[in-house]
Amino acid sequence: MKIVILLFDNFTALDIVGPYEVLNKLPDSKIIFAGHEKKEYSDPYGLRISADNSIDEISGADILLVPGGPGIDVLLNNLDVLDWIRKINRTTKWTVSVCSGSLLLAQSGLLDGKNCTTHWRRKEQLRSFNLTVMDERYIQDGKFITSAGVSAGIDMALYLVSKIAGDKAAMVFQLAIEYDPKPPFDCGSPEKASSEMLGKFRK
Amino acid sequence: MKIVILLFDNFTALDIVGPYEVLNKLPDSKIIFAGHEKKEYSDPYGLRISADNSIDEISGADILLVPGGPGIDVLLNNLDVLDWIRKINRTTKWTVSVCSGSLLLAQSGLLDGKNCTTHWRRKEQLRSFNLTVMDERYIQDGKFITSAGVSAGIDMALYLVSKIAGDKAAMVFQLAIEYDPKPPFDCGSPEKASSEMLGKFRK
Numbered sequence: 221m222k223i224v225i226l227l228f229d230n231f232t233a234l235d236i237v238g239p240y241e242v243l244n245k246l247p248d249s250k251i252i253f254a255g256h257e258k259k260e261y262s263d264p265y266g267l268r269i270s271a272d273n274s275i276d277e278i279s280g281a282d283i284l285l286v287p288g289g290p291g292i293d294v295l296l297n298n299l300d301v302l303d304w305i306r307k308i309n310r311t312t313k314w315t316v317s318v319c320s321g322s323l324l325l326a327q328s329g330l331l332d333g334k335n336c337t338t339h340w341r342r343k344e345q346l347r348s349f350n351l352t353v354m355d356e357r358y359i360q361d362g363k364f365i366t367s368a369g370v371s372a373g374i375d376m377a378l379y380l381v382s383k384i385a386g387d388k389a390a391m392v393f394q395l396a397i398e399y400d401p402k403p404p405f406d407c408g409s410p411e412k413a414s415s416e417m418l419g420k421f422r423k
Numbered sequence: 424m425k426i427v428i429l430l431f432d433n434f435t436a437l438d439i440v441g442p443y444e445v446l447n448k449l450p451d452s453k454i455i456f457a458g459h460e461k462k463e464y465s466d467p468y469g470l471r472i473s474a475d476n477s478i479d480e481i482s483g484a485d486i487l488l489v490p491g492g493p494g495i496d497v498l499l500n501n502l503d504v505l506d507w508i509r510k511i512n513r514t515t516k517w518t519v520s521v522c523s524g525s526l527l528l529a530q531s532g533l534l535d536g537k538n539c540t541t542h543w544r545r546k547e548q549l550r551s552f553n554l555t556v557m558d559e560r561y562i563q564d565g566k567f568i569t570s571a572g573v574s575a576g577i578d579m580a581l582y583l584v585s586k587i588a589g590d591k592a593a594m595v596f597q598l599a600i601e602y603d604p605k606p607p608f609d610c611g612s613p614e615k616a617s618s619e620m621l622g623k624f625r626k
Contacts, residue, residue, distance in 0.1 A: 232444070233440045233443060233444055234440050234441065234444035234600060236442075237437050237439075237440035237441075238437065238439075238440075238441075239434045240436060240468075240470060241435070241436055241437035241573065242439075244467075244468035245601060248521055251468060251469065251470075253470070260473065260482070260562045264447075265443075265447040265454060266454065266475070267440070267454075267456070267472065268472070268473050269470065269471070269472065270463065270471050270473075272469070308589050316603030319601075320518075336573070339601060342602060357603070357605040368502040368547075368601050368603075369599075369600065369601030369602075370444065370599075370600040370601055370602070371577065371600045371601060371602040372601055374574065374604070374606075375604060375606055375607060377560065378606060378607050378608070379607045382607060387608070388619075388620070390607065391608045391616070391620055392607065392620055392623050392624075394606060394607075394608055394610055394611050395439060395610055395611060395612070395613070395616050395620055395621075395624075396572075396573075396624075397572065397573040397574050398522075398542060398543060398571050398572030398573050398574055398575055398609040398611055398612060399573070400560070400571075400574075400606075400611030400612040400615065401574065401577070401578060401602075401603075401604035401606065402560040402578050402602075403577075403578055403581060403597060403602055403604065404578060404581050404582045404585060404593065404597075405581070405585075405590070405593065405594045405597055407594045407597055407598055408597050408598060408600075408601055408602040408604070409598070409601060409603040410598070412603065413594070413598050416591075417591070417594055417595055417598055418598075420595050421595075421598075421599075
């Protein structure tokens, strides 16, 4: 199982590492980080992850994972990356995204006619592609799975493992990462948040 | 707020990036990755994170975060790292760990007489230090907070933010990472897992 994760500057680190920590446990799997160039990429706070390959060196994947982050907006105009996503998607069994990564799939045309989701702050932007944007933690439509914001990639990856390797494998992976979440507050989605909290996000 | 995260080879990536994605949102904070040497460190599956500094270059921190991973066992015998942890701890407001990172704090003597926790698979090892090992998602004892396995670092970090910057800040950060977890299965702790699942972890 060849799993390719797209890197770019100003990624959101947990968008990547949440699903990574689940998918790396798939038997006979290899995770490859690929960027427009073969170099280190940084998130907005200084964490850097190295791309093993440039996208030119990757011609196929079983799973393509597109994370999100503030850098996604720049990438929406990168024709090389959009062409590469379309090319790789022709080879994948699964094409998945976390957070605002779904915007890149939408821009590449791959989500046309599909149900999808994204980070709650990006839903209006995703709707501008004339897609059916759902209020779900993650949503599968055919071989595409898109996720809500940041931490939702963990839930999505466990679901993806259940589809690939069965429920028992996914349950063992969930236990391995001791994923029995107990957030200190119950405010992790806009429906649960106060208007005061939501006000903090206005630009 | 100077936040130092210890890097070493064979770290568990989500132990680091879970709390990182929460703590990086603290105002006026700077996160520094430090390793025994200033170089790239790798997890068991090939993800590499660069240390900005060697531990020799770091003489203090407001928060010291020690992640876990299979590499922790080698580190338990690294006197340089143990000395450095004791030295940095004398400067910290908070000394925290995720997963098996608590073993390193225990080995350095810092958890003597303290309540603490770790990944469910490491509890026997942590008990061998004659500590009170609790079945909690995370546990605070004075300025020390230790967490259960891997994903528990996210919950711990939100709690830590609530202590540093107040509940409202922590709630806004939780909403920013859309942390409204919906694991596909309810099996993320040994108490919830079947004996068949637990059997998969026997060596």
